[in-house]
Amino acid sequence: xxxxxxxxxxKSGSGLDPNASVLSDNTIxxxxxxxGHQNSSSEEAPTDNTNTDNPKKIMPDDPDQLDTQLPKxxxxxxxxxxxxxxxxxxxxxxxxxxxxxxxxxxxFKVEDRMQPQLKLFGLICIPGLPIRLSEIEKISGKVLPxxxxxxxxxxINWPILxxxxxxxxxxxxxxxxxxxxxxxxxxxxxxxxxxxxxIAKTGITSLFSLRERQLTNRSIRPDNIFFADADREExxxxxxxxxxxGFDQPIVYETIERSMAGEGGRGQGTLDxxxxxxxxxxxxxxxxxFPFRGKSNEQIIFSKITLNSYQALVGKKLLTRDLSxxxxxxxxxxxIERWDFKELDTWLRNQPVKLSKNVVPKKSRRAFRFGExxxxxxxxxxxxxxxxxxxxxxxxxxxxxxxxxAENFKDEELINPIAVAKENFAAFAxxxxxxxxxxxxxxxxxxDPKAPITYKDISYMPDGFGSAMATEMLRGGNAEIxxxxxxxxxxxxxxxxxxGTNPYQYTEIEFYSKMIGYLQKAGPxxxxxxxxxxxxxxxxxxxxxxxxxxxxxxxxxxxxxNAAEKTxxxxxxxxxxxxxxxxxxxxxxxxxxxxxxxxxxxxTIKTLSMLKLLVDLQKTMNTGTLxxxxxxxxxxxxxxxxxxxxxxxxxxxxxxxxKIVRSGSLSELLSLLDNPLEKEKDEENYxxxxxxxxxxxxxxxxxxxxxxxxxxxxxxxxxxxxxxISGLIMILLIIIMIIT
Amino acid sequence: MAENKExxxxxxxxxxxxxxxxxxxxxxxxxxxxxxxxxxxxxxxxGMLPTMVAFVIxxxxxxxxxxxxxAMNIAGIFPxxxxxxxxxxxxxxxxxxxxxxxxxVIMYGAAGFGWILYIxxxxxxSALLNxxxxxxxxxxxKQQHELISEWGKNVAxxxxxxxxxxxxxxKETPELA
Numbered sequence: 042x043x044x045x046x047x048x049x050x051x052k053s054g055s056g057l058d059p060n061a062s063v064l065s066d067n068t069i070x071x072x073x074x075x076x077g078h079q080n081s082s083s084e085e086a087p088t089d090n091t092n093t094d095n096p097k098k099i100m101p102d103d104p105d106q107l108d109t110q111l112p113k114x115x116x117x118x119x120x121x122x123x124x125x126x127x128x129x130x131x132x133x134x135x136x137x138x139x140x141x142x143x144x145x146x147x148x149f150k151v152e153d154r155m156q157p158q159l160k161l162f163g164l165i166c167i168p169g170l171p172i173r174l175s176e177i178e179k180i181s182g183k184v185l186p187x188x189x190x191x192x193x194x195x196x197i198n199w200p201i202l203x204x205x206x207x208x209x210x211x212x213x214x215x216x217x218x219x220x221x222x223x224x225x226x227x228x229x230x231x232x233x234x235x236x237x238x239x240i241a242k243t244g245i246t247s248l249f250s251l252r253e254r255q256l257t258n259r260s261i262r263p264d265n266i267f268f269a270d271a272d273r274e275e276x277x278x279x280x281x282x283x284x285x286x287g288f289d290q291p292i293v294y295e296t297i298e299r300s301m302a303g304e305g306g307r308g309q310g311t312l313d314x315x316x317x318x319x320x321x322x323x324x325x326x327x328x329x330x331f332p333f334r335g336k337s338n339e340q341i342i343f344s345k346i347t348l349n350s351y352q353a354l355v356g357k358k359l360l361t362r363d364l365s366x367x368x369x370x371x372x373x374x375x376x377i378e379r380w381d382f383k384e385l386d387t388w389l390r391n392q393p394v395k396l397s398k399n400v401v402p403k404k405s406r407r408a409f410r411f412g413e414x415x416x417x418x419x420x421x422x423x424x425x426x427x428x429x430x431x432x433x434x435x436x437x438x439x440x441x442x443x444x445x446x447a448e449n450f451k452d453e454e455l456i457n458p459i460a461v462a463k464e465n466f467a468a469f470a471x472x473x474x475x476x477x478x479x480x481x482x483x484x485x486x487x488x489d490p491k492a493p494i495t496y497k498d499i500s501y502m503p504d505g506f507g508s509a510m511a512t513e514m515l516r517g518g519n520a521e522i523x524x525x526x527x528x529x530x531x532x533x534x535x536x537x538x539x540x541g542t543n544p545y546q547y548t549e550i551e552f553y554s555k556m557i558g559y560l561q562k563a564g565p566x567x568x569x570x571x572x573x574x575x576x577x578x579x580x581x582x583x584x585x586x587x588x589x590x591x592x593x594x595x596x597x598x599x600x601x602x603n604a605a606e607k608t609x610x611x612x613x614x615x616x617x618x619x620x621x622x623x624x625x626x627x628x629x630x631x632x633x634x635x636x637x638x639x640x641x642x643x644x645t646i647k648t649l650s651m652l653k654l655l656v657d658l659q660k661t662m663n664t665g666t667l668x669x670x671x672x673x674x675x676x677x678x679x680x681x682x683x684x685x686x687x688x689x690x691x692x693x694x695x696x697x698x699x700k701i702v703r704s705g706s707l708s709e710l711l712s713l714l715d716n717p718l719e720k721e722k723d724e725e726n727y728x729x730x731x732x733x734x735x736x737x738x739x740x741x742x743x744x745x746x747x748x749x750x751x752x753x754x755x756x757x758x759x760x761x762x763x764x765x766i767s768g769l770i771m772i773l774l775i776i777i778m779i780i781t
Numbered sequence: 782m783a784e785n786k787e788x789x790x791x792x793x794x795x796x797x798x799x800x801x802x803x804x805x806x807x808x809x810x811x812x813x814x815x816x817x818x819x820x821x822x823x824x825x826x827x828g829m830l831p832t833m834v835a836f837v838i839x840x841x842x843x844x845x846x847x848x849x850x851x852a853m854n855i856a857g858i859f860p861x862x863x864x865x866x867x868x869x870x871x872x873x874x875x876x877x878x879x880x881x882x883x884x885x886v887i888m889y890g891a892a893g894f895g896w897i898l899y900i901x902x903x904x905x906x907s908a909l910l911n912x913x914x915x916x917x918x919x920x921x922x923k924q925q926h927e928l929i930s931e932w933g934k935n936v937a938x939x940x941x942x943x944x945x946x947x948x949x950x951x952k953e954t955p956e957l958a
Contacts, residue, residue, distance in 0.1 A: 686932050730932045735939060737921045737928075744921075748907075748914035755910055759903030760845035767852035767898050774856040778863060 124197040129154050130210050132163040134201050141213065143265070145170055145284035151210055153192075160213040161192060165199060165206045166283045168591050171305075171511045172207065173282040174579030176256055180282075185254070187247025188278045189214065189267070196591055204589035207581075214277055216268020223263070223326055234361050236273065237326050240266060241364060243276045244319045245385045252312055252382060259286035259310050261318035262294045263325050285508030286310055292338050293325070293354065294318040297345050297374055299502055300338070301424055302493035306501025306509030313376050316385070317350070320371025323364055324354040332356050339428070346420045349401055350374050366396050377542075405449035411436060419450070423489035426481070427500060434477055437463065437484050446488075458487050458538075475529060482531050486538040494535050496526035503532055503549050506556075507576025514573065514583070524569050527556050552576070564640025565621035566632065574626035584619035595627045599655070599664045606669030615673055616651050624654070630661075644680040649715060652681065656707045666705030674710065675702040681714045686727035690719070820875035824865060827879040828858040831892030849902075850895035857891025860884075 123131035133150045141148035146164035153159045166172055181191045190212040199206035222228055222236065244261070251258055260281035269275035287307030292300035296317050299307045325331055332353065333341050344353040351372040359365065367388050370380030378398065387394045408415035409422060412429045416422040426433035436442050447456050466473070466480035473479070482496050493500045499522050501509035510523040532553045536546060543549070559571040574580060581591045582598070586609050590601035602615045621639055625632045635657070638650035652674060659667065675698045682694050694713060701709045747754045815822050835850035861878045868874055878884050928936050
């Protein structure tokens with residue numbers, strides 16, 4: 042555990058490397074398990090993880106790797122000056138507190154200026170990793186029984202990463218981590234049993250308090266539970282908000298379906314998933330020998346499917362069997378059979394609860410050999426096929442899957458849709474791009490309707506699309522595969538093949554429909570960036586202009602842009618695709634109309650729309666003067682000034698812009714540049730000038746026609762003149778003759 | 782309608798009546814003149830020969846060459862006719878004048894001068910008109926330049942074919958802030 046987060050932190054701290062490989066598979070670490078326990082399942086995945094299609098790397102999961110993998114820049118000199126949050130909390134970059142580290146956040150010493158006696162620590166989140174912002178806002182400053190108290194949070198200048206980072210200030214637990222306590226050889230078994238009972242009871246109470254606030258934890262695991270006091274009489278769950286839900290969880294603590302998804306795509310989940318995680322945590326702590334030591338993810342998932350989670354997780358050598366009933370109830374793979382709050386409440390009151398059945402999934406008579414494994418279960422086969430897609434397509438196309446299902450399960454409701462899907466995709470194979478991938482995704486969903494959505498090399502739960510895409514972006518991967526999957530309607534297939542028990546089904550279908558709408562528009566404020574911010578409320582704006590400001594809300598956007606003016610190339614617009622999408626997603630008002638003009642081909646409309654948008658934001662956010670941003674925007678107003686035809690007016694406006702820029706008011710700038718009366722007057726004068734020019738041109742042509750060498754009129758006039766002169770001479774001569 | 786047609790026909794008839802009377806009146810008038818002033822008519826017929834020639838060869842609609850030559854020809858004949866009218870005003874005197882080479886030189890020389898005027902004056906007048914027109918054109922061009930410098934080159938484009946983006950896309954980018 043922790044590999045992924047550490048890698049991500051490295052990338053975010055030292056610049057993203059698109060070629061860097063982030064390991065996506067975790068295994069249960071040897072530190073968490075004292076001795077091995079071999080699972081004798083016939084569907085045990087190969088230990089060398091032989092995969093002919095796209096082998097995934099397996100790494101031993103070791104919490105201590107976190108520290109060793111941290112780049113050197115993550116430590117600062119002891120005498121480093123503290124960063125301040127709200128002029129109250131001082132966070133010391135030179136005083137790391139590794140005992141409170143989270144996989145996705147580093148802990149540092151914090152001092153409260155108003156209450157110095159308080160023991161606090163601050164978690165610095167990895168910039169660029171989606172956080173659970175709505176949960177943070179719900180729990181900040183509130184006492185949540187059984188959970189660490191989040192005192193405050195906010196962005197601070199973090200010298201180690203040389204950028205702003207989100208810090209979460211927690212009240213320090215006075216005791217150590219539970220897993221360290223259990224690993225200690227000095228800890229007696231009786232104390233361990235007491236602690237487990239305490240965890241079970243406090244854990245369930247904590248889940249009740251989460252239910253009251255409509256929250257989920259999704260980070261319940263042994264290394265995220267602390268003794269709240271030095272006497273070890275209380276326990277608290279650690280933080281659960283520094284990464285997407287389930288992101289830092291080893292798959293043992295995730296339900297079978299969610300563990301099949303990528304870390305980022307495990308989804309928001311429900312408290313049922315937390316109940317499962319608590320059951321798995323209790324099972325882990327209850328054993329001296331944990332069954333999954335050294336096993337790969339695939340092996341763990343296979344074991345859980347073939348045996349069921351309870352049998353797979355709970356070995357024979359338990360510290361006590363007192364809790365086996367509640368653990369079995371919590372680890373039921375069928376969510377309907379899993380204990381809910383009613384049963385847990387009954388158990389807490391020491392009243393008898395009906396024990397859950399030990400359900401073992403149906404197996405085939407004949408095994409199906411795929412991926413070096415003999416499969417007797419549809420779910421294991423589907424999971425195996427989803428990770429070996431080329432081979433999976435072969436067995437679908439040659440009909441061997443259908444034959445095996447028909448022979449062993451006699452499930453016509455499964456065979457027929459597979460046959461129909463094959464026929465449909467065969468018909469459209471030449472015209473439909475990615476037809477093979479679509480066929481494979483559909484068939485896998487038919488075989489295992491509860492499994493995550495799989496497409497190409499990604500897999501995500503329907504409620505985990507946003508965080509999956511965001512983490513893929515952070516890793517430098519191809520996030521467009523995610524958008525491609527929804528454009529191809531893969532989530533819709535998932536919902537049509539699912540059993541319809543998902544309570545959020547219709548909300549999620551509507552969500553995907555909206556995403557498709559955003560993807561169908563290409564301009565700024567839409568596309569993949571819009572999907573990214575719409576689907577991740579806790580995702581900081583990733584625009585290169587303000588990425589180091591790490592802003593989560595548009596309240597800070599203008600100030601960030603204002604500050605960025607000194608460091609960025611101000612010849613480019615302050616609103617790039619990321620910022621436009623960020624505004625659209627975070628704004629309460631409907632910004633689609635103004636944003637759509639940002640993509641206009643006409644520079645004038647584009648620039649003016651950008652200015653109007655910023656003015657709206659400045660008014661809405663009441664940000665006051667923004668000298669840097671006004672200067673930046675003022676320098677881009679060339680095309681807008683050209684809206685005026687009159688050069689004199691342009692010069693007048695040009696001369697006025699620097700004065701307004703110095704006042705820092707974008708609205709004044711807009712009033713100057715987009716004055717309807719002035720524009721109308723200019724337009725009228727321009728049309729008059731056009732007419733005048735036309736008249737002068739006509740007159741010139743007329744003159745040329747009348748006086749040119751070939752001109753008939755000129756010829757006639759000159760001859761008339763000759764005739765008149767002759768006549769005058771004649772009259773003159775006759776008068777002279779008469780007189781003389 | 783019928784009344785209008787009738788009126789129009791009456792007008793036509795009356796007009797055609799006028800035109801048919803005109804030649805007759807001219808013939809009567811000329812006959813009276815010829816029979817009343819035969820000596821003057823002979824002098825004029827001989828003396829105005831260059832004008833008659835000019836009338837024949839002048840194909841211009843205004844007959845400006847004829848007018849030029851005719852005017853000067855009249856000026857050339859005038860001393861002779863004046864002498865005739867103030868003298869005996871007889872047929873023999875008329876013959877004497879038209880046979881006097883000196884008088885004929887004056888008459889025909891004056892007509893020749895009329896030809897010279899017809900050749901020289903149009904060129905001179907044309908040159909003068911060109912000069913005036915050029916000055917006017919220059920003034921209008923200056924006005925156009927002023928319009929372009931104030932409103933841009935698109936002001937020269939007729940509204941029906943004007944593309945408003947051309948003006949904005951010109952390379953005159955203002956330097957700001």
